[in-house]
Amino acid sequence: xxxxxxxxxxxxxxxxxxxxxxxxxxxxDLSVYWxxxxxxxxxxFLIQYYNGEERAKGNILExxxxxxxxxxxxxxxxxxxxxxxSALYFCASSGAQGLHGYTFGSGTRLTVV
Amino acid sequence: xxLLEQSPQFLSIQEGENLxxxxxxxxxxxSLQWYRQEPGEGPVLLVTVxxxxxxxxxxxxxxxxxxxxxxxxxxxxxxxxxxxGLYLCAGFPMDSSYKLIFGSGTRLLVRx
Numbered sequence: 001x002x003x004x005x006x007x008x009x010x011x012x013x014x015x016x017x018x019x020x021x022x023x024x025x026x027x028x029d030l031s032v033y034w035x036x037x038x039x040x041x042x043x044x045f046l047i048q049y050y051n052g053e054e055r056a057k058g059n060i061l062e063x064x065x066x067x068x069x070x071x072x073x074x075x076x077x078x079x080x081x082x083x084x085x086s087a088l089y090f091c092a093s094s095g096a097q098g099l100h101g102y103t104f105g106s107g108t109r110l111t112v113v
Numbered sequence: 114x115x116l117l118e119q120s121p122q123f124l125s126i127q128e129g130e131n132l133x134x135x136x137x138x139x140x141x142x143x144s145l146q147w148y149r150q151e152p153g154e155g156p157v158l159l160v161t162v163x164x165x166x167x168x169x170x171x172x173x174x175x176x177x178x179x180x181x182x183x184x185x186x187x188x189x190x191x192x193x194x195x196x197x198g199l200y201l202c203a204g205f206p207m208d209s210s211y212k213l214i215f216g217s218g219t220r221l222l223v224r225x
Contacts, residue, residue: 002155033213043156043201043215056211090155099163099205101146102213104155 003027006091006105014113018079021108025072025093031055032074033094033102034066038087049074050096081112116140117202117216125222126192134187134219136202145178145185145204146213156201159187192223 003026013019025032034046045058049068060066063081068074078085088109092102120135136145144163148156160169162178162185169176173196175188185202202216 002157004155035215042217043203045212045214048211056209058212092155097211098213099144100161101158102156104148104157106153106155 002103002105004091004093004103004105006089006108008108009106010109010111012111012113013081015081015083017081017112018077019081019110021076021078021089021091021110023074023076023091023093023105025074025091026103029093029095029103030072031094031096031098032068032072033092033098034060034074034076035090035092036087037090037107043090046076078110083112086110086112116206116214117204119200119202119216119219121219122217123220123222125224128193128223128225129191132189132192132221134189134200134202134221136185136187136216138183138204141182141207142204143182143207145182145202147176147185147187148201148203150199150201150218156199192221194223194225197221197223 005024007022030051033048036044046060047066048056052068063079066076088107090107092104094102118137146161147159150156160176165182166180167178173190177186200219203213
């Protein structure tokens, strides 16, 4: 157990739908990161939050949004889902900037049918 | 275009053999990290290298950060089946220290 908790572990939904992925960071970590992992593109950085504030943004689609709540848990919202959104979505956490490494959760496998 | 290129993409070797995985870029990184990922799990941090030319050893694994901080290598001595997994290098580009960028990964299979 890495200390980073992601739910749900698996999600199957139809095109056009909206889903919410949840992440609880490791105790004491203020930074939360979201990554998308697909077979052909590896791990792609989506977005980072630090203590409730958005700090960095990657190639996150406009259909996707995220937030970090006062208790530091984070949610990634994916809307108007397309078949190509099927992927593993990972949350990671770290202290401050994470220069010494991130702790990843086990991921949410999203399948859009 | 991948900022961090890893090679080889796939590696299948016999138990006991040595191997080296490379992570290269044309960009300079403030630090580089190596992770190992197993099926159904998230990446797990193995090591962070910060100083150009730095060498770190973790049991049978040796990590090196290039002098120019543009490349890194992972050498495994006497590989074991338990080393099987996806090895990922990741780094913070000097111009974007908040974004940890991952390489495409090297999938290693160690046959008993």
